[in-house]
Amino acid sequence: MNRLVSELEFEKGLSEIRSALEKLTKADPRKVPDLAAQRARLEAQYDQQLAAIYREIIPWNRVLISRHPQRPRFLDFAAVLFPDFIELHGDRRYGDDGAIVGGPATFQGRSVILIGEQKGRSTKENIMRNFGMPHPEGYRKAERLIRMAERFDMPIVTFVDTSGASALEEDEARGVSWAIAECLRTQAEIHVPIISVIIGEGMSGGAIAIAMGNRVLMLEHSIYSVIAPEACASQLWRDVAAAPEAATAMHVTAQQLLRLGLIDRIVPEPLGGAHRDPTTAALYLETALREEFSRISFEQFDWAQQRYERYRQFGQVTDTLSTTQKAPTG
Amino acid sequence: MRDKRLDFLRRGRGERFKPLPDQELEKLPDDVWHKCLGCRELLYDKDLEANVWVCPRCGYHHRITVHERIAMLSDEGSFVETNHALRSLDPLEFTIRDRSYKDRLLQAEKDAGVSEAVVTGVATLDGVPISLAVMVMEYLGGAVGSVAGEKITRAVERAHQDGRGLVIVSQSGGMRMHEGLFSLMQMAKTSGALARLQQAKLPFISIIADQTYGGATASWVALGDVIIAEPGARVGFSGPRVLQAIKVRLADDVQKAEFMLQHGMIDLIVPRPQLRGTVIQFLHHFKGHMRCAAQVVPSQANGSAGNQRRKDEK
Numbered sequence: 001m002n003r004l005v006s007e008l009e010f011e012k013g014l015s016e017i018r019s020a021l022e023k024l025t026k027a028d029p030r031k032v033p034d035l036a037a038q039r040a041r042l043e044a045q046y047d048q049q050l051a052a053i054y055r056e057i058i059p060w061n062r063v064l065i066s067r068h069p070q071r072p073r074f075l076d077f078a079a080v081l082f083p084d085f086i087e088l089h090g091d092r093r094y095g096d097d098g099a100i101v102g103g104p105a106t107f108q109g110r111s112v113i114l115i116g117e118q119k120g121r122s123t124k125e126n127i128m129r130n131f132g133m134p135h136p137e138g139y140r141k142a143e144r145l146i147r148m149a150e151r152f153d154m155p156i157v158t159f160v161d162t163s164g165a166s167a168l169e170e171d172e173a174r175g176v177s178w179a180i181a182e183c184l185r186t187q188a189e190i191h192v193p194i195i196s197v198i199i200g201e202g203m204s205g206g207a208i209a210i211a212m213g214n215r216v217l218m219l220e221h222s223i224y225s226v227i228a229p230e231a232c233a234s235q236l237w238r239d240v241a242a243a244p245e246a247a248t249a250m251h252v253t254a255q256q257l258l259r260l261g262l263i264d265r266i267v268p269e270p271l272g273g274a275h276r277d278p279t280t281a282a283l284y285l286e287t288a289l290r291e292e293f294s295r296i297s298f299e300q301f302d303w304a305q306q307r308y309e310r311y312r313q314f315g316q317v318t319d320t321l322s323t324t325q326k327a328p329t330g
Numbered sequence: 331m332r333d334k335r336l337d338f339l340r341r342g343r344g345e346r347f348k349p350l351p352d353q354e355l356e357k358l359p360d361d362v363w364h365k366c367l368g369c370r371e372l373l374y375d376k377d378l379e380a381n382v383w384v385c386p387r388c389g390y391h392h393r394i395t396v397h398e399r400i401a402m403l404s405d406e407g408s409f410v411e412t413n414h415a416l417r418s419l420d421p422l423e424f425t426i427r428d429r430s431y432k433d434r435l436l437q438a439e440k441d442a443g444v445s446e447a448v449v450t451g452v453a454t455l456d457g458v459p460i461s462l463a464v465m466v467m468e469y470l471g472g473a474v475g476s477v478a479g480e481k482i483t484r485a486v487e488r489a490h491q492d493g494r495g496l497v498i499v500s501q502s503g504g505m506r507m508h509e510g511l512f513s514l515m516q517m518a519k520t521s522g523a524l525a526r527l528q529q530a531k532l533p534f535i536s537i538i539a540d541q542t543y544g545g546a547t548a549s550w551v552a553l554g555d556v557i558i559a560e561p562g563a564r565v566g567f568s569g570p571r572v573l574q575a576i577k578v579r580l581a582d583d584v585q586k587a588e589f590m591l592q593h594g595m596i597d598l599i600v601p602r603p604q605l606r607g608t609v610i611q612f613l614h615h616f617k618g619h620m621r622c623a624a625q626v627v628p629s630q631a632n633g634s635a636g637n638q639r640r641k642d643e644k
């Protein structure tokens with residue numbers, strides 16, 4: 001575990017121990033005879049405090065973790081889980097979007113199509129990836145790859161991590177709404193299975209556009225929402241400072257959404273979040289995907305029908321003329 | 331004393347006209363004149379009404395009620411409302427400070443005079459069987475939650491099941507935040523139902539009225555076989571309040587029907603007085619796979635059918 005990552009606002013209690021640990025790493029072992037013992041003691045203290053903080057975690061804290069700059073991105077997971085992944089480029093109509101990456105790979109001995117939203121880390125990479133906010137051509141590339149999967153009978157795995165689709169003038173001009181809608185309709189039409197994993201931020205239309213899975217998984221500290229909590233707070237509470245309240249009220253966490261039956265599975269993260277131990281996080285995701293694949297591999301099943309039914313049932317309504325209520329999902 | 335500024339509510343025309351300042355109201359006789367929101371000209375109500383609330387001078391399209399819209403897009407007496415008793419279950423028990431979403435829904439129903447942000451039903455239009463959905467901006471800004479999504483989906487399914495054409499008039503501020511991810515899921519639900527309708531080769535005429543944003547635009551609105559907008563209708567991805575929250579400023583002409591036409595996103599901009607006739611033309615062109623519609627003969631003058639009928643009504 002990397003105990004030297006920068007703390008989020010609710011982890012401030014760790015910063016003192018962390019700076020002590022940092023000093024130790026720079027210390028000369030010849031001058032500090034009990035270095036190993038000191039470090040072990042500090043690490044134990046750190047872990048204990050970290051566990052205490054994470055036991056009390058509120059939805060807003062997970063919003064912050066999901067956006068942590070060091071959180072593993074789609075390509076970080078892909079490097080571990082799909083070492084033979086080949087990225088394909090372009091939507092064949094306009095351009096190649098950096099915020100959506102996709103192509104074929106092998107998983108469990110089976111050819112699959114991967115599609116993922118990719119945020120950058122450095123400034124240069126963020127510009128190339130438009131901060132993980134896809135342009136219309138990203139969704140059109142995704143749609144092209146979904147059709148490719150259908151043609152060659154390959155299961156699809158999608159990875160969601162976006163603060164939303166890009167919403168600038170150029171995006172309106174190239175029809176961002178149209179690209180998203182068509183991507184959704186195409187997912188409704190195909191017969192191969194789709195597994196969708198929310199790995200970070202799953203914000204609004206830009207997220208669901210590639211997340212119409214037969215199975216939808218969320219990482220333990222990822223979020224999935226109709227709108228960013230800050231935007232909800234500023235509209236409904238008329239106060240952006242109410243974002244933590246809005247996050248709780250909108251049920252944006254994996255734990256809340258699993259209870260509501262809107263997602264199927266939570267993939268655990270190492271203590272303190274995936275960014276503290278990306279290797280273990282990837283291992284947990286691999287285990288979950290292996291289990292998911294054992295259900296879908298080489299099985300004859302009407303995945304289009306299952307997908308239709310999965311989304312058809314979402315929405316809690318009552319017919320006031322009859323006593324039959326549309327039951328919660330799940 | 332009667333507050334004339336509230337007259338527009340009593341007459342059930344929503345916020346078509348903004349209230350006038352007091353001094354100007356003094357000069358006006360009751361219920362006869364209105365000031366055009368486009369050119370600010372004073373116009374007789376009866377002239378406006380005869381022109382489906384489009385200003386005869388400047389062409390400004392004032393908001394019309396859901397009932398006026400249904401009358402415009404169905405044969406007289408043919409509309410039968412469906413699923414009007416559906417209500418939200420408030421799955422998140424959403425509360426803003428002390429105000430619950432449940433109370434907000436009751437208030438919205440009182441204010442708008444309808445029970446949800448969309449009214450659906452079956453009808454005929456120039457004899458062609460259709461499934462019709464009309465959204466209602468006055469109800470929570472046309473925000474789409476579980477019920478609106480369910481009603482749209484059922485309207486799609488009804489068209490599919492009966493072999494009808496589908497006509498949806500959209501106007502929506504976006505997805506309803508009070509129902510969280512349930513609202514977002516309506517995008518997948520409606521798109522899934524539309525995929526099946528279109529595989530069955532039944533037509534979907536998507537009509538954009540002012541203003542249409544967010545999840546509505548990025549699902550069913552964009553999936554019409556033909557997409558028609560009213561002149562000047564605001565249409566786009568992120569609504570103004572979301573743009574404000576993410577600190578994006580767009581030029582005024584970007585999220586407009588005319589911009590979308592220029593960029594190839596919609597097929598036509600049709601002034602409201604011609605809308606009925608245009609929709610009828612498409613329904614006749616696309617009725618090949620409709621059931622019980624093959625034998626329907628188009629009325630003699632399709633193009634003017636809308637105007638024709640409106641005169642007959644008087």
Ligand SMILES: [Zn+2]
Nearest residue numbers: 366369385388
């Ligand atoms: Zn005018």
